[in-house]
Amino acid sequence: MRDSVFNCCFVPPTPAAVVDDELGRRRNATQPLLRSDCRFLIFFDFDETLVDECSDDAVVVAAPGGSLPGWLKDTYRPARYNEYMQRVLAYLAEQGVSPATIQGVAESLPPCPGIPSLLRFLQSRPPCDFEVVCVSDANTVFIEAWLQKAGFRPLFQRVISNPAHFDEDGRLHMRPFHAHDCQRCPVNMCKAEIVRRYTAQRVQERGGQPFQRVFYVGDGANDFCPSLTLSPRDTAFPRRDFPMHRLIREMEEAKPGELRANVVPWSSGEDVVHTLQKIMEERP
Template sequence: MRDSVFNCCVSPPHTPGGVEEHHQHSIRAQALPPNDRRFLIFFDFDETLVDECSDDSMVTVAPGGILPGWLKDTYRPGHYNEYMQRVLAYLAEQGVTPAAIRSNVEKLPPCPGIPALMRFLLSQPSHDFEVVCLSDANTVFIETWLQHLGFRPLFIRIFSNPAHFDDNGQLQLRPFHSHDCLRCPANMCKAVVVRQYLAQRIRERGGKPYQKVLYVGDGANDFCPSLILSPGDIAFPRWDFPMHKLIREMAEAKPGVFKASVVPWKSGEDVISTLKKILERP
C-alpha cells in the first residue's frame, strides 16, 4: 500500500537551534555525539534495515489478517502518515494490544547481510562512524526492532515520525514536520533533515567536515537526500529498488548532476566491502 515514491523522513537532536528545534520529535533526549567521528552514515529503515515495510506488516495483526476496504480506500498518495494514523486507530478498536504490535515488529526480517553490517560497525573504533537512522516509519517500530536485535547502541540519532502508546493502548502517530519539497510526502522530506543535521553537526565540530557522508537506502524518498551529497560522498542504493532506478535515470538524463559516488547493494556485505576500502585510506 505504501507509495514508495512518496516516502521521506526527518528528525533532530535535543538541543537548541536548527534541526534541533524539532526536538519533540526525537526518540529521546541525547547528549551531543562525539566530535571526532570521521564518517557520517545514514540508514533508512523499511526495506533497508528490515526487509519489508514495517507499516504494511501491521495488516498481519488485524482481525483475519486484512484491513477493511473502507479503510484502505481512505489512502491518498503523499499522505501515508495520515492513513497509518487511521490504521492504528482501527487496530486499537479491534483490541490489538501494544504487546501484539511490538511482537510483530520484532519478527520483521532484516535485509540480507544487514546483521553482519551492524556488527561490523559496532566493532569499529568509536572515532570512525557516526551512525544515524532516518526513516518514514515511526519511533516505536524502529526502537523496538533495534532493541530486540541489540543494534540500538550503534545509532547516535533516530529521526522518524513520533509515536507512543497512549493510556488506552493505541499507538498514536504524528507527522515529523512540514516542508516545501514537492518530491516528498507532506509529513517528511529526508533531504531537509540531512542538510540541517550536517550543518548543525559541522557547527558543533568547530567547522570540521566529515571525511565522507554515506547514505544507505532503497526508496524514492532516499533519492531526495542523496541529491545533496557532495563529490567524495557515497550513495548506497539497494539494487534495482526505486532509489537505484532514479539515480540511473538521472545519470542518463542529466549526466554530472548527481555528485556522489554510487555503490548499489544487494546485501549488507556489499556495504561492508566498500567501508573496509574507505578505512584503509589515510
C-alpha cells in the same frame, strides 16, 4: 513549528533519567552522547533497508483476519501515507490490538540480507570512526522496538522518524515529522532537508570540522532526494533495482553529473562493508 532533528527519539515505556548532554539538549540517560571526533557520518533508512519489509504494511497482520477492511484501504491518498497510517493505527486500537502485539510485529521483522553483518562491522569499529543515524518515514516506536530486540540500538546515535507513542488506552499515536516545501517527497517528511540540516548542525557543533565522508544507505523513492545532497567525496548506497536505484539511474541518463556522489548499489549489507573497508584504507 518544525521539529528539531534532535527531538524525535523514542520515549521508553519506563521513564528514564533525563540529563543535559554536551550540546545543551535534554535527552534520556540511555541515549548516546554525540562525539565531536567521528570521521564518518552514515545514514540508514529503515523499511526495506535495515528490515526486509515495510513495517507499516507488516503491522496489518495484527488486524482481525490479518487484513484491513476495504473502506479503510480506500482512504489512502498518494503522498499522504502518514495520514493513512494514523487511521490504520486508530482502527487497530478500536479492534483491541494490544501494544505488545504491535511491538511484537515490529520486533519480528526480518533484517535485509547482510544487514546484521554490516551493523556488527560498524559496532566493531572504534567509536571515533562512525556516527550512525537512522532516518525513516516509519515511526519511532517500530524502529526502537526492532533495534532493541536485534541488539543494535546502542550503535545508533540518533533515530529520526515520525514521532509515535502509546497512550494510556494502548492506542499508538503517530504524527508527521515536519512540514516542508519539497515537491519530490511525501508531505510529512523530506529526508534531504533532514540530512542537510543534521549534517550542517553537527559540523557547527564540531567547531566547523566536517566529516571526512557522508554515506547514505537506502532503497526507496524518498531516499533518492537525500542522495542529491551528497558531495563528490560522499557515497550513496541504493538497494539494487529498488526505487532509489532506478531513480538514480534515470537521473544519470537524463542529467549526467547532476548527482555528485559516488553510487554503490547493494544487494547485501556485505557490499556496503566492502566499500567502507576500502574507503577507510584511503588517506583522508
